[in-house]
Amino acid sequence: MPPFLSSFSLLFIFSSVSVSSRLTNSWNYTAKVPLEGTPFRLSTPLIGEDGKIYSCSEKTLFAFESNGFIAWSLDLDFKCNVSMPPVHGGRGTMYLVAEQRVLKVNFLKMGTSESATQVFFGPGPGQHKPGEIIGVAVSTLSSLVFINVKNRGLFAFAMHGQLLWSVGPVLDQFGYRQGCRRTVTDCYFTSVPVIDQCEASIYISNSQGELYSLSIRSPHFNWIQDFSSFDKVYTVTPGNNGRLYLIIPFKAFVLALDASSGNVLWQGSTGPLCAAEYAPVVDSNGWISVGSLDGFVYSFSPTGTLKKFSNSATLDSVIQVSPLLACSGYAIYISQTKMSGKIIHTNGGFTYVSAMKPRTAVFSLLVPATGSIYWSESYPGQFSSLLSQSDLQHFVLDESLLLALVSAASQKLASSCSQARPKPPGLYTGKYLTRYINYGILK
Numbered sequence: 001m002p003p004f005l006s007s008f009s010l011l012f013i014f015s016s017v018s019v020s021s022r023l024t025n026s027w028n029y030t031a032k033v034p035l036e037g038t039p040f041r042l043s044t045p046l047i048g049e050d051g052k053i054y055s056c057s058e059k060t061l062f063a064f065e066s067n068g069f070i071a072w073s074l075d076l077d078f079k080c081n082v083s084m085p086p087v088h089g090g091r092g093t094m095y096l097v098a099e100q101r102v103l104k105v106n107f108l109k110m111g112t113s114e115s116a117t118q119v120f121f122g123p124g125p126g127q128h129k130p131g132e133i134i135g136v137a138v139s140t141l142s143s144l145v146f147i148n149v150k151n152r153g154l155f156a157f158a159m160h161g162q163l164l165w166s167v168g169p170v171l172d173q174f175g176y177r178q179g180c181r182r183t184v185t186d187c188y189f190t191s192v193p194v195i196d197q198c199e200a201s202i203y204i205s206n207s208q209g210e211l212y213s214l215s216i217r218s219p220h221f222n223w224i225q226d227f228s229s230f231d232k233v234y235t236v237t238p239g240n241n242g243r244l245y246l247i248i249p250f251k252a253f254v255l256a257l258d259a260s261s262g263n264v265l266w267q268g269s270t271g272p273l274c275a276a277e278y279a280p281v282v283d284s285n286g287w288i289s290v291g292s293l294d295g296f297v298y299s300f301s302p303t304g305t306l307k308k309f310s311n312s313a314t315l316d317s318v319i320q321v322s323p324l325l326a327c328s329g330y331a332i333y334i335s336q337t338k339m340s341g342k343i344i345h346t347n348g349g350f351t352y353v354s355a356m357k358p359r360t361a362v363f364s365l366l367v368p369a370t371g372s373i374y375w376s377e378s379y380p381g382q383f384s385s386l387l388s389q390s391d392l393q394h395f396v397l398d399e400s401l402l403l404a405l406v407s408a409a410s411q412k413l414a415s416s417c418s419q420a421r422p423k424p425p426g427l428y429t430g431k432y433l434t435r436y437i438n439y440g441i442l443k
């Protein structure tokens, strides 16, 4: 853990019952509530194109409506990895990582005689496991699936399952070694592959801090850039606008790269960030936004001009979950958590944030390019009273799931996604949630 990161966790726990569903390949859902044990933990959510929120828990994939009720669930044969969100696969399909396998889920087969799930990548019964799956990416435009397997390399598959190519972090071309410049020992791809739809490229980094751009069609390196002088740990976000962004969380740094060369265009600083896998959002105006533990959203214009935003008293707020892009493409949903105690201090060039006891979360819709904030909603509040009566009461709710629900609920009410001015989610009325428990840990 880097020194400047405070170590606290925020969990919104409603109750301690668990739910299980027992319907395979069916759109039916019957809630069985055993009333014992700990609430189920849900994976990082994916907001589907249908506005549903997809998340898995143990051996079940759930599709939630934005009001927190389960639309349907599907039993899986393997326990899914909750640290990886499901990946949208286009046309009723989704990919999930479960027990060192990649599962393909085909919703259109649900309720038919065919199985809705299949092992897309991974061992059959009695076969050796291929190794730890670090990440999956899908290019729906070109119908390709990319899988990074630790120490094995990057594998490209056609959606029907045929292996097209694979590549490791080192290529010998014309007598030159490309990749793992320092040493090939212990050098492997460490990141979730990300796809740049505009460049038809895929980006992946290795354990030495080198970033690769590959053509999605062949195992060919477009370029390799070494960012280890900044850090070996960073996240990569394509702008799909000729730019590529690196967030270096431990240094609280944003780098904008030229997607065609990997050269640095500009760099900027943010406040301290919550997690090593921090993901920013890039909106349709080309602004990149990052939420910081100091309570501010840092938004950079395409040329690197910084604007800082806050919609609540930043003095006692932190932002610990990544913003989400609204369906209009121009606005972002943010969640600021009000804490009952927060201390920021600097030491040796690092900023440390310590915070404890989250009290409320404030969700807002922000347009970074104009600085307009369209609405805000507190949690607990109207929204939570609705959720408290929904199926979600049986799960551990974290702030990223809440933000996904809030954004899905408000987008449902926006009459058109092309509007840059979605309406507030004024749907929910009801009594204040009283079973709300929260806690923070200050280490």
Ligand SMILES: *[C@@H]1O[C@H](CO)[C@@H](O)[C@H](O)[C@H]1NC(C)=O
Binding pocket: 026, 027, 028, 111
């Ligand atoms: C739900 O299950 C019941 C009983 O098994 C069945 O009659 C009904 O058709 C199912 N509904 C759907 C939408 O599958």
Ligand SMILES: *[C@@H]1O[C@H](CO)[C@@H](O)[C@H](O)[C@H]1NC(C)=O
Binding pocket: 081, 082, 083, 084, 099, 100, 132, 133, 134, 135
């Ligand atoms: C989930 O995936 C991450 C990333 O590959 C891995 O570090 C972790 O061990 C996995 N968890 C389980 C339970 O397999």
